[in-house]
Amino acid sequence: MASLRTATAEASPNIALIKYWGDVDHALRLPANGSISMTLGGLSTVTRVTFDPTIDRDSLLLGGEPAGPAALERVARHLDVLRAHAGLDGHARVESTNNFPSGAGVASSASAFAALTLAALTAAGIAESSESLSRLARRGSGSACRSIMGGFAEWRAGTGDADSFATQLAPGEHWALVDLVAVISAAPKAIGSTEGHRLAATSPLQAARVADAPRRLSQCREAILRRDFDALAEVVELDSLMMHAVMMTSTPPLLYWMPTTVEILQAVASWRRGGLGVCATIDAGPNVHCLCEPGAAPAVEGALASVPGVERVLACPPGGPARVLHPAS
Numbered sequence: 001m002a003s004l005r006t007a008t009a010e011a012s013p014n015i016a017l018i019k020y021w022g023d024v025d026h027a028l029r030l031p032a033n034g035s036i037s038m039t040l041g042g043l044s045t046v047t048r049v050t051f052d053p054t055i056d057r058d059s060l061l062l063g064g065e066p067a068g069p070a071a072l073e074r075v076a077r078h079l080d081v082l083r084a085h086a087g088l089d090g091h092a093r094v095e096s097t098n099n100f101p102s103g104a105g106v107a108s109s110a111s112a113f114a115a116l117t118l119a120a121l122t123a124a125g126i127a128e129s130s131e132s133l134s135r136l137a138r139r140g141s142g143s144a145c146r147s148i149m150g151g152f153a154e155w156r157a158g159t160g161d162a163d164s165f166a167t168q169l170a171p172g173e174h175w176a177l178v179d180l181v182a183v184i185s186a187a188p189k190a191i192g193s194t195e196g197h198r199l200a201a202t203s204p205l206q207a208a209r210v211a212d213a214p215r216r217l218s219q220c221r222e223a224i225l226r227r228d229f230d231a232l233a234e235v236v237e238l239d240s241l242m243m244h245a246v247m248m249t250s251t252p253p254l255l256y257w258m259p260t261t262v263e264i265l266q267a268v269a270s271w272r273r274g275g276l277g278v279c280a281t282i283d284a285g286p287n288v289h290c291l292c293e294p295g296a297a298p299a300v301e302g303a304l305a306s307v308p309g310v311e312r313v314l315a316c317p318p319g320g321p322a323r324v325l326h327p328a329s
């Protein structure tokens with residue numbers, strides 16, 4: 001009997017400090033602008049991939065339950081990319097579990113496609129550089145290319161498939177930032193990121209956002225390298241608001257914020273005026289990620305938890321890179 005090729009990998013989600021919003025090539029997930037993120041420690045997806053010559057289609061279990069057709073289709077399409085790369089043609093069983101509830105308000109596609117990419121290639125017996133893994137993970141979910149890296153990562157937009165991938169800007173130990181995620185609503189999004197990227201170009205503000213991206217990227221990169229919290233706070237908040245301005249002015253418009261989202265944005269601004277080092281950034285949903293240094297974290301966490309409408313607060317330090325848990329057998 002042919003032996004099963006199997007491997008398990010783990011990856012963490014990430015919070016974008018400079019956002020990816022809009023593609024120049026949707027199929028290849030080539031972004032309109034580069035982005036920078038912090039990988040989130042303590043949260044992870046663990047994925048096992050088993051290439052099994054006896055099965056005639058791919059299968060997907062999410063948290064032990066068979067996945068719906070849309071999730072399975074997206075994973076099968078990504079497996080096709082990985083199979084073509086690895087020169088394999090067998091189908092695979094994929095079993096994936098998040099250690100954070102899917103309703104926790106943290107997007108799981110970044111950790112999911114980073115873990116899937118690493119597990120599948122390891123199962124196929126292929127060892128890749130982290131740059132190559134990142135480039136392949138990008139095909140499954142753009143932000144997944146950053147989750148291959150630990151600590152702080154920068155995804156350079158590149159000019160094509162070959163040069164669009166993330167590299168590590170600094171390891172997590174460089175700067176012990178904390179991301180306090182104020183979870184406001186666990187409800188699934190009406191319009192997800194993949195569709196949102198397609199709408200970005202319909203906003204008259206997108207061209208200006210993209211044109212100014214090199215300046216924001218450089219300010220953010222420098223702030224991280226110098227551990228300059230005030231400079232980071234300024235550019236992170238500007239970049240998040242610019243992305244949401246594009247979302248709100250696309251056709252159809254996307255308004256991800258809830259009343260509590262705005263309440264937290266205003267509270268964070270007043271805490272900062274009062275001397276607390278904290279800033280806010282929001283991905284494609286209502287939840288607010290509040291970044292601060294460890295000394296400010298207990299005060300910020302307590303204040304966030306007492307805002308009416310906040311369901312829970314997750315505290316995430318910088319996380320590690322995607323890693324193999326069991327080598328291919």
Ligand code: DP6
Pocket residue numbers: 015016018019020021029035107109110140141142143144193194195197282283284
């Ligand atoms: C707002 O990477 O989730 O979180 O490639 O379609 O999976 P797909 O999109 P995704 O988009 C991320 C959007 C964002 C900003 C960011 O993470 O940079």
